[in-house]
Structures are given as structure tokens and as C-alpha cells.
Amino acid sequence: MIRFTKLHGNGNDFIVIDEYKAKVIQDDEKPAFASKYCDRRFGIGADGVLYLGISDKADIRMRIFNPDGTEAEMCGNGIRCLVKYALDKGYIKANAAVETLAGVLSISSRRNDRTWITVNMGRPEFSREKIPVKGTGEFLEVGMHGYKVSAVNTGVPHAVVFVDSLDSPELFNTAPEIRYDPVFPKGTNVNFVRVNSRDEIAVRTYERGVEAETLSCGTGSVACAAVAHRLGKTGSKVRVNTKGGELVVSLKDGTAFMEGAAERVFDGLI
Template structure:
């Protein structure tokens, strides 16, 4: 059968979006395989993940996202902005406030369109610093703990993250160290690994993403995680610019609730011949 798709990107984090507003297009038990096949940048469409949009019983819309390796993620910061961009274009929502169901809960979004650009502000909830099993310490904060040669802090901003402050993001060994941290048994579900450099006016971040198993141009939840730990340690105040290879995000905090905002855009649309594997 012919299946329509839309390719979108937020800060260079790119996604294939499949519209299931009127009903399931890719069977649920085939979604993981679909992501593995079509995220391939040589034999597929190419993307960091596949987003499925559908109706929800808890909010106007529901977002599911599958990583490049077929694993389903709880949430994705850049992905949900792309999701909102598509929903606006299809008039499933109108500019202003809306709610989206994700595996990380129902999230509040504020959308606007100006000069052809779609801007999305996402309420990311309260960053959690107690989502890691710490040997001999039970469960609790995990801040600047020695791990694989680095001082690592853990925070959950919808998905689990490890945050490491370094003197320079140009260190050629950062991405070699990232998988050791990502797969360490101390993280029950694995973790995205964010290397963060402080600079005048904000933070600069490089992220190794769980599920992609490599560095991406940007990670929205990772940018929030970096800002959350920096704020927790007194390095920044309640608002900061986070710079990634794919662009900038504004991260702010109100009463310990994190907000992330940035743009999203459509790259192209197309159709593919899809037959669910039997």
C-alpha cells in the first residue's frame, strides 16, 4: 500500500512522521521494525526516529516515538516540536495552548507562527534527580559522581540523562567514553549522555543518544537536562540559551518547572510503498 510520510527537523534532530489521526496505519507490533527500516540513511528515508501521531483519550493528540534502533522512547523534546508543527499545518490544533499525550505523561505546549516559522514552547515538567539506582546508597540524588573517568550527574527530563561538565567539547575522546556511561548498569534503562561546556551567555552541549547509539545534532530533553543540572549546581539562573550543533534552544524554569522552546520545520513530504511484514 502507499503510505504518506512527512520529514521534519528541530535543531537538526530529524524525524519521519506518520499520521494515524484517522486510524492505525502501521500496526503497533510493526512500528519498531518500521523505524529500524526507514530511519536507515542509506536504505530508507533517514531519520533519528519515527513519530506516530494519533488521537488520544487524555488530550487532543497522542505522540509515540520510536528510535532508530526500534526502541520506543518516553518522550523527545525536539520531536514534540516537530509533532506540533505538523499538527498545526494539518489544522489538528490551532496556534496557542494545547496538550499532547506521551509516554512521559500529558505535556502542555504553546505554539505560534510568525514570518513562516513555527515556534513551540514545551512544559517539560519538573526535572527529577532521583531516578537512578545507586549501589549501597539506595535511591537518591546522583550529582557529580565519579564514573568512567568523569564526574557524572543524572536527571530525568522525560527520559533519563547523564550530564557531564567538561572544559572543552573538542575533546576527541568524548564520544568514545559516552557508550560506557550510557550502558552502565547504574542506569536501569540506559541514559542519554550529555557533555556540557559553560560559556558566556549559556551552555554548549553535545549528546550521545540512547536508541540512536551515536551523537545527534541536538537533543531537546538533553538540553533541558544540561540546564537543569547547571541550575541545580548554581551555575546558571532561571533562563539560559543552550547551543547544540543543530541550533539553539531557550530553556527556562518557573517554580522548578522546566520549559523548552525553539523552532521546527518541515523538510519534505513523500509516499512509500509499505507492506507490513508477516
Template sequence: MEIPFTKLHGNGNDFILIDETGSVVIPDEMKGEFARLFCDRRFGIGGDGVLFLVNAEEADYGMRLFQPDASEAEMCGNGIRCIAKYAFDQEYASEICTIQTLAGIMEVTMGYDDEGNFTAAIDMGEILFDCADIPATGEGEYQKEIEGYTVYAVNTGVPHAIAFVDDIESAPLSDVAPKIRFDASFPEGANVNFVQVMSDGAITIRTYERGVEEETWSCGTGATASAAVAHHLGKTGNEVVVTTKGGLLTIHLNDHATMEGPAETVFEGQIVF
């Protein structure tokens, strides 16, 4: 048995992509275990998750994401850019397409620039601040003191916890982040983002991702969530450049949030049984 796959990444947030538009390749009951096995960086292909490109009734295509702990995530900003690039390169989609996720339908505008670089802009929809068991303050912010940090709750397709720090390099990703991630305030768990606001109004973030259970090089929904909270608090404008460990993303904040960034194909291969 041979299973074709494509490896892609968005700012270092890397994925194994399985094309199921023609037929089901991995049965649904086996998708989680498949991700657990093949996301392993020593005994598998390696990745932060497995993307399944599937057909959809209400959109051009659908995306399902299974993570290294075998759980299924609602959506992923970097993952959508990767799956959009694959669909574009395969000529499944043109410059504008819609992708259905468990968090809703996302519209993608994409293409290559004159230098051959692929970029996709994702309409991330409305930002939700009332999304966790955290009370609102008088200013309408949902925040709570957790492990000595003021943590803000926000949902950009998946739940996020945002904490501002003075020095992003010393952010406690290994010890404090897991405690915030599993705090009872987040019934479904949360990705944890430490955020430093820079002097020019940009922000730098580091993200501990649930499901991966460690720091990832980039998180598109985390960048969007961090920018939204920073803007809501008056720390930035409504166009925010976000530096992640793997590169830059640009977040545009109006009635909806739009995330813009790159995606790259790393290699193609076959899993042989």
C-alpha cells in the same frame, strides 16, 4: 500500498512522521521494525526516529516515538515540537494544545512569528534528580564518578547523564559516552550529555542518544536536563540559552521547566510498496 509521510526536524534532530489520526497505518507490532528500516540514511528515508501522531483519550493528541534500534522512547523534546508543527499546519490544533506521551501529557504553545518562523514552547514538567541507581550527596545532587567523569543523573521525560567539560569540541562522544550510557547506574540506559558552561552563563552541549546510539544534532530533553543541572549547581541563571550542534534552544526553569525552540518541515513523500 502507499504510506504518506512527512519529514521534519528540530535543530537538526530529524524525524519521519506518520499520521495515524484517521486510522492505524503501521500495526503496533511492526512499528519498531518500520523505524529500524526507514531511519536508515542509506537504504531508507533517514532519521533519528519515527513519530506517530495518534489520537489520545486524555489529551488533544498523542505521540509515539520509535527509534532506529526499534525501541520505543518515552518522549522527545524536539520530536514534540515537530509533531506540534505538523498538527498546527494541518489545522488539527490551535496555538495551545496538549500531547500525550509515555512520560506524561505535555502542553505546547506554538505559532509562527512575523518572519514565518515556527516556534513551540513545551511545558516539560518537573525535573527529577532522584532517577537512577546513584546515591545523593549532602547537597542533594545525584552524582557518581564514571569513566573519569563526574556524572549527574536527571530525568526530563527520559533518563539523562550529565558531565561537564572544559572544551566541548573534545568531548569523548565515541568512546566514553557509550560506556556511561550502558553503565549499571542507569537501569534503562541514558542519553549522555557533555556540557560546557560559557562565560555569559549560556551552555553548549553535545548529546549521545540511546536508541540512536550515536551523537545527534540536538536533544530537547538533553538541553533541558543539562540546563537544570547547571542551574542546580549555581553555574547559570534560571533562563538558559543552550547551543546544540543544530541550533539554539531556550530553557526556562521555575517550578516546571519550559523548552522553547524551532521546528521545520523538510519534505513530504510517500513510501510505495
């Protein structure tokens, strides 16, 4: 039997497998496990599987596998869920560090009626080499598939598109075209953004690996805030409204910080 815990961050939901004390799923079986159990009809249902392990670089280690079996470098909502689980188990304290494929990220947490976690997301990368995007320089407001597209890496690659309305079904017909465009050698997540004010934006995200819209994307929210600020559309601190809830993103001296809640849904055995 395999124990698991289901958690979510703003409706972006994950299966957590605890490998802090011993490996549960062999590495070569992790992709197939994610594909099977992320299925919402024949499995547990989730936007990804998180593996919590020990680290020689940080307090804990996070690996994340998407429903299509690919491994992602990082996940903003996922790291909050992993931290929530580790806090509940007593593996870490309120201030800790998490090793990811995108680097070691520091976190802090506070609790009232919910667990609120702030993640130091590092410096958003705008150079094409770091995103990656073919070519040199920055990829800001480039015409693609009928839209002006900007790109940034906030742990994983993101395309950001500013629109007047988030309600058009055409947006998510176009999202796969941008996601798979050859200009992005490793593919990209696609975010549509409406600017509400200097300190508030609304975001919808089509996620690479999920290949569909999710209720929230942490790295995507940071990407949208970073691009909006770089283009002068917002200030350095914004409230990001997603379908699943709210995040707060702050940019300080080029570094992005993301705060949001994470909640346990249930525990189970498979």
C-alpha cells in the same frame, strides 16, 4: 502506499506518520518500521519515527520509536516536530496538550517566518528512583569513567557531564561506557556541557536508541540546563547551543519550559 512527512527540530530529524484518522502501521510492526526507514543509506533517514494519534487525555498523542526499534518515553525536539505537523494540518490550535508515555505535556506556539513552540517539560526529577539510577538520594557529580557525572530525568533519563572543551574525540569514546553502565538499569542519554556564561551553555549529546551523537536533543538540553542551575553554574533561564541550533530553557518554580523551532523538510510516499 504509506504517506510520511519529514521534519526536524535543530537538525534532530524525524519521520512523522499520521494516524490521527486511522492506524497506518500496526503496533507490532512499528519497531521494525523505525529500524528500516531511519537508516540513512537504505531508508528515508531519521533520528526516529513519530506516530501522531488521537488521545482521550489530550488533543493529540505522540509515540516515538528509535532507529534501534525501541520506544522512547518522550522527545523534546520530536514533540515540537509533531506539534508543527499537527498545527499545519489543523488538528490543534496554538495552545494544546500532547499525550506521551512521560505524561501529558502542554504546548504553546507562535509563528513569524518559522514556527516556534514552547513545551512545558514538567519537573526535572533528581531522585535516583525517578531517573532511574541504582541507590538512593540524588546522583550529582559522581565519579564515573574518568568524569564527574550527574543524572536527571526530563521525560527520559539523562547523564550530564561538564567539560572545558567539547572538541575532544575522547568524549564520544566514553559516552557509550556511561550510557551502558549498570548503574543505569534502563540505560541513559549522555550529554557533555560547556558553560559559556550564567545564561548560556553549549551541549553535545549521545542519544540512547540512536546510539550516536545527534545534532540536538531537546530533553538533553533541558537536562543540562536543570543540572547546571541545580549546581549553581547558571541562572534559571539559559540559551542552549547545540550543533543543530539554539533552544531556550527556562526553569520556573521547579518546572522546565523549552522553546525552539520546528521545520517541515518534505513529504513523501513509500
